[in-house]
Amino acid sequence: MWDYSDKVKEHFFNPKNAGAVADANATGEVGSISCGDALRLTLKVDDDSEIILEAGFQTFGCGSAIASSSVLTEMIIGMTIDDALKVTNQDIAAQLEGLPPEKMHCSVMGREALQAAIANYRGEVWKDDHEEGALICKCFAIDAVMIEEMVWANKLRTVEDVTNFTKAGGGCAACHEDIEAILEKVLAEKGEKFDPTAAPVAQPEKLTAVKGPMTNLQRIKKIEEVLESLRPSLLADGGDVELVEVIGNTAYVNMTGACNGCQMAAMTIAGIQQRLMEVMGEFIKVVPASEMSKLAQIEVA
Amino acid sequence: MADIYLDNNATTKVDHEVVDVMIPYFLEQYGNPSSIHKFADGVARGLKNARQQVQALIGCEHDSEIIFTSCGTESNSTALLSAIKAQPNKKEIITTTVEHPAILSLCEHLEKEGYTIHRLPVDKAGRLNIESYKKLLSDQVAIVSIMWANNETGTIFPVAEMAELAHAAGVMFHTDAVQAVGKIPMMLQDTKIDMLSLSGHKLHAPKGIGVLYLRRGTRYRPLLRGGHQERGRRAGTENSASIVGLGKACELALNYIEYENTTVKEMRDRLEKGITESIPHCFVTGDLYNRLPNTTDIAFEYIEGESILMLLNKAGIAASSGSACTSGSLEPSHVMRAMDIPYTAAHGTIRFSFSRYNTMAEVDAVLEVMPSIVKTLRKLSPYWDGDGPVANPEQAFAPTYA
Numbered sequence: 001m002w003d004y005s006d007k008v009k010e011h012f013f014n015p016k017n018a019g020a021v022a023d024a025n026a027t028g029e030v031g032s033i034s035c036g037d038a039l040r041l042t043l044k045v046d047d048d049s050e051i052i053l054e055a056g057f058q059t060f061g062c063g064s065a066i067a068s069s070s071v072l073t074e075m076i077i078g079m080t081i082d083d084a085l086k087v088t089n090q091d092i093a094a095q096l097e098g099l100p101p102e103k104m105h106c107s108v109m110g111r112e113a114l115q116a117a118i119a120n121y122r123g124e125v126w127k128d129d130h131e132e133g134a135l136i137c138k139c140f141a142i143d144a145v146m147i148e149e150m151v152w153a154n155k156l157r158t159v160e161d162v163t164n165f166t167k168a169g170g171g172c173a174a175c176h177e178d179i180e181a182i183l184e185k186v187l188a189e190k191g192e193k194f195d196p197t198a199a200p201v202a203q204p205e206k207l208t209a210v211k212g213p214m215t216n217l218q219r220i221k222k223i224e225e226v227l228e229s230l231r232p233s234l235l236a237d238g239g240d241v242e243l244v245e246v247i248g249n250t251a252y253v254n255m256t257g258a259c260n261g262c263q264m265a266a267m268t269i270a271g272i273q274q275r276l277m278e279v280m281g282e283f284i285k286v287v288p289a290s291e292m293s294k295l296a297q298i299e300v301a
Numbered sequence: 302m303a304d305i306y307l308d309n310n311a312t313t314k315v316d317h318e319v320v321d322v323m324i325p326y327f328l329e330q331y332g333n334p335s336s337i338h339k340f341a342d343g344v345a346r347g348l349k350n351a352r353q354q355v356q357a358l359i360g361c362e363h364d365s366e367i368i369f370t371s372c373g374t375e376s377n378s379t380a381l382l383s384a385i386k387a388q389p390n391k392k393e394i395i396t397t398t399v400e401h402p403a404i405l406s407l408c409e410h411l412e413k414e415g416y417t418i419h420r421l422p423v424d425k426a427g428r429l430n431i432e433s434y435k436k437l438l439s440d441q442v443a444i445v446s447i448m449w450a451n452n453e454t455g456t457i458f459p460v461a462e463m464a465e466l467a468h469a470a471g472v473m474f475h476t477d478a479v480q481a482v483g484k485i486p487m488m489l490q491d492t493k494i495d496m497l498s499l500s501g502h503k504l505h506a507p508k509g510i511g512v513l514y515l516r517r518g519t520r521y522r523p524l525l526r527g528g529h530q531e532r533g534r535r536a537g538t539e540n541s542a543s544i545v546g547l548g549k550a551c552e553l554a555l556n557y558i559e560y561e562n563t564t565v566k567e568m569r570d571r572l573e574k575g576i577t578e579s580i581p582h583c584f585v586t587g588d589l590y591n592r593l594p595n596t597t598d599i600a601f602e603y604i605e606g607e608s609i610l611m612l613l614n615k616a617g618i619a620a621s622s623g624s625a626c627t628s629g630s631l632e633p634s635h636v637m638r639a640m641d642i643p644y645t646a647a648h649g650t651i652r653f654s655f656s657r658y659n660t661m662a663e664v665d666a667v668l669e670v671m672p673s674i675v676k677t678l679r680k681l682s683p684y685w686d687g688d689g690p691v692a693n694p695e696q697a698f699a700p701t702y703a
Contacts, residue, residue, distance in 0.1 A: 012611060018681050029683070029700040036605055036625040036633060036648040038700045040683040058683035060648075062607035062624065066681060 005097035008067040015066055017073035021056040028116030028126070031109055035132075037061040039069050041113040043076075045121050050080045057113075064096075064103040071095050072110040081118050087111060090238045090257075101141035105132060136178050139171025139271070144182060151186045157198045159183070164200065167233055170271050219280070220246045226279050227253075230272060241272065244289040249282065252289040304617040305663045309503075310452050310480060310596060310654035311621055316505040316553055319546045323507070326542035334539050335529075344541050351548025355512055358551040359478075359497065360488035368513045368531045369544050373479040373500030374403040376513040377446075379524040379535070380475040380496040381407055384444035385416070386522040388473075391443035395472075397421045397429060397458070398639040400448050404477055405635070421447075427456040427587045427640050434463060438470035445474045449481035449497075453623055453636040453652055454587025455596030457481070461492045468493035473519065479503050479511075483554035484561055484593050495519045501543065505656070506550035510543035557657050565655050566594035568664050572653060573597045575668040580675050582690060586642060586650060595655040598623070600637075600646040601675050603684040603694065609651055612674040618667055623650040645684060645694065 004012075024042035031038030038061065044054040055077050057069035072092055076084045089107035093099045099107060112128065119126035133145030150156060150165045159179045163170040169179050184194040214222065220243070227241055234240055239257040246252070253272070255265045265288075273286040306314065332341025334348060352364040361367070370376045381394070381404070396408055398420045408418045419437045421429050429447075438445075445467045450457045460476045467474040475496040481487070482497075483504035489497065496519065501510035513535075515521055521534060528536035554561075573585055582602040601609060606622025613620055623634030625648060632638065637647035653667070679685040684694045691697040 012608070013615065015681065029698060031700040033644045033648075033700070034632065036644070038683060038698070040698060040700070058681060060603065060645075060682050060684060061605050063611045065605075066608060 002064070002100050002103065004063060004067075004100070007071075007095070007097040008064055008099070011067035011070040011096065012063045015057075015070040017054075017056050017070065017077070018058070019056050020058060021054045024054075024056070026117040026121035028113040028118070028120060030112045030116050030128070031061070033060070037065045037106065037109055039065065039109055039113045041069070041072070041117045043117050043121065045081060050082070052076050052079055052081060052084060061106070061109075062103075064099055064106040065109065067096055068092055068099075068106040068110040069113075072114065076114065081121065084114060085118060087114060088238060101138050102135055104141050136182070137166075137168035137171065137175045140167040140268075142166050142168035144178075147179065147182050148186055151183060155201055157183065157187070157192075157194070157201055158196065160200045167271075170274075214280075214282075216246065219249075222280055223251050223276060223284070226276050227272070230275060234268070239268075241268075245292065250285045250287055251276070252287050252292050254289045302617070302662070302666050304619065305659075305666060306619050307653040307655060307659065307663075307667070308619045308621050309656040310455075310652065312502045312508065313505045313656055314658060315502075315507050315546070316550060318553060319506055319549045322549045323542040323546040326545055330541070334541055344539075347545045347548075348539060348541060351544045351551075354548035354551045355499075358487075358555045359482060359499070359514060360486075360490055361514055361516075362490040363517055365532065366514055366517055368515055368535050369539065369547075370511040370513050370535055371509055371540070372511040373401075373477070373498050373503075374511075375524070376498035376500075376511045377401075377403045377475075377477055378407055379513050380498060381411070381444060381446060382524055383496075383520075383522045384473050384475070385411070387520040388443045391441055393417045393419065393437075393439070393442045395419045395421065395434070395437050395442055395445040395447075397423065397447055399423055399427065399451055399453075399636045400446070401452055401477060401479070404446055404448070416443075417441075423639050425640050425642075426589070427451060427454050427636070428591075429458055431459070431462070431466075435466060438467060438472055440471060442470075442472045445472055447474075447476055449476045449478035450484070450593050451587065451636060452480045453634060453650075454598045454640075455480070455593035455654075456587040457485070457591050457593065460494065464493040464495075480593060480596075483551070483558070484595055486558055489514060489516075501547040501550060504550050504554045506547040507543050510540055510547045512547070560657055562594045565657060565659070568659055568661060569595055569597050569653070569655050571661065572664045572667060573599070575664070576671055579668065579672050583675070584646070586637065586640060596652065597654075598650055598652045600642060601649040601651065602646045603682045603690055604649045604675065604678040606649050606651060608678050609649065609674060612677065613651075613670075616670045616674070618670070620654075621652050623652070624648040 021042040021044050024044050026043040026045055028041045040058045042056045043052050046053050055073035057073055059066050059069045075087060075095060089111040092107040092110045116126040133143040135143050136147060147162055147166055147168055154165055156162055156165060159169055159176050162168055162179050169176050187194045224243060227243055242254040242256060244252045244254055269286050273284060276284040330343045332338060332344060334341055334344040352367045355367050356364045394408060394416055396404055412418050421434055423429055447458050447460055447463055449460050464474040473495045476494055477498045479498060479500040482499040495516045497514040499512045502508040523534050525536045530536055530539055576599055577583060583599055586598045586600055606624030610622050623637050625633050633647035637650055683698045684690055
């Protein structure tokens with residue numbers, strides 16, 4: 001069974017705003033019955049203030065789909081439609097205290113239903129802009145379609161390339177066989193052959209490994225440098241990382257933005273640690289800053 | 302009432318008698334069966350006894366035809382890979398679209414390596430077409446692998462008949478029987494089945510122990526080499542405690558085989574009848590007249606399986622579903638798709654699978670809560686309106702693919 005947060009369970013067992021709004025003036029229907037998730041969102045929008053007065057959902061789907069729909073209606077009632085459009089799927093997931101990576105698409109469906117409903121209110125036609133494939137990398141929730149597109153667009157040739165461009169495969173590495181299969185398929189379509197030993201097409205920004213023991217100041221500078229290089233990919237997901245303290249070979253960090261409360265934060269921290277160790281050539285432990293208070297208590301004791 | 306376990310096709314509770322016979326092999330007779338001292342002198346006897354207990358349950362001619370493995374999946378992989386290694390010139394495999402992933406994923410992998418995989422389709426009731434099977438048999442086929450009973454619907458395939466046909470065509474025949482062994486009587490020595498896989502944890506033995514039955518004289522290549530264990534056919538120190546446990550479990554299964562096909566079947570039938578009579582828009586999937594006695598798979602239309610399971614779990618009832626969401630995949634169960642069950646029903650399938658530990662009182666308890674669970678979820682469904690589905694559900698709600 002999935003490790004659902006208490007918040008997900010709360011919204012699943014006692015959904016809010018279930019059913020269609022009686023005199024709705026905005027309707028969004030999204031999802032895919034073949035995938036087993038579909039949602040109809042109905043809104044009553046005040047024409048003068050453009051404030052969402054009522055929202056109701058009807059969902060065919062799993063526990064997290066129903067919870068995402070329920071929490072979405074709670075979040076947007078009282079918002080203007082312009083503000084509601086700023087709600088991201090990470091916001092929905094965060095409000096639910098996190099979703100398992102396989103279930104993040106439920107929050108995406110919520111955001112899309114909202115966009116579709118608002119488009120409907122404005123008399124526009126909403127166009128779906130993404131296609132979802134089978135989940136390949138469970139650490140960073142990257143699906144096959146995303147990887148294929150990146151392989152095509154950036155002429156990627158190796159698993160390392162794919163990891164550099166999408167993060168897929170950068171965590172536990174269990175999906176490398178699947179990534180190789182995608183590379184084989186796409187390269188075959190291009191008339192090329194997959195060669196696992198090919199040189200990476202695009203080297204990630206090279207950070208020279210530091211030799212020999214470092215002073216604490218050197219170490220902190222180096223850690224900052226590595227975090228800076230990783231920041232763009234975190235920002236792309238609506239998250240960020242902040243270095244709080246370095247004690248010996250332990251770096252204390254704060255995961256902020258979308259990373260905060262995301263169930264994948266632990267994986268991200270593991271990924272950061274891996275990168276730090278590669279660049280610095282020494283053992284570095286990355287720990288959430290929240291653990292610092294425990295350390296202080298140990299020292300006092 | 303205590304929690305109710307109706308997910309016995311997924312795995313079973315280990316029988317207390319099984320645990321009892323295993324314990325001495327952890328604490329006293331823990332020696333390596335190959336060693337010559339008193340910590341091991343009873344182990345070989347224990348293993349031999351277990352081999353005979355398995356032999357009795359599946360009705361094979363010799364106890365040396367039993368090879369202990371680590372699980373059903375290992376047995377399946379060993380069987381298929383052995384057949385293709387022993388017959389390198391044969392490049393075709395016949396199987397079905399509804400096999401367990403233990404067979405299907407392996408076949409997909411072999412397909413990439415150049416093998417031709419023939420996947421027999423099933424009809425809407427989950428049955429195979431024997432005529433199209435006959436046409437595929439040829440001297441190019443390395444092995445036929447057909448499950449004895451389907452894990453989701455319980456549908457039984459005519460493996461004895463299919464093995465005869467394969468044998469007549471000179472083709473090896475394997476059956477994945479992990480769901481069938483212990484639930485229906487079998488007498489392998491009267492069949493032409495060359496290999497059979499079974500798994501301990503499906504019949505009240507522990508997880509991590511399985512068997513590959515290998516008919517004497519069948520050409521064979523081991524998967525694991527490296528020792529004399531299992532007569533060199535499966536190297537690796539014997540899992541003696543689990544082997545002894547599996548032996549005991551087989552003995553018990555044989556004793557209960559009539560109970561399974563009478564009392565357990567009555568419980569299943571009562572649940573199935575009760576649900577289909579009290580809940581509108583639901584139906585039983587698979588071949589109703591040719592099924593395992595313990596399994597029923599019911600499709601509840603217009604709602605999704607994981608939601609049903611979560612509400613069942615809250616009511617203390619354990620079952621499983623063929624919906625995409627329970628597995629994190631994008632498609633509902635391949636078995637439901639193969640039977641052409643519409644998406645609006647395939648995602649709402651719930652499998653209830655019984656064992657001899659279940660009771661009629663438990664059946665009544667499930668019947669008590671099931672209608673309100675379905676009602677609760679249908680209230681949330683865009684395909685449902687009041688007391689029935691919306692008119693033309695597929696047209697009334699046609700979401701943008703997202």
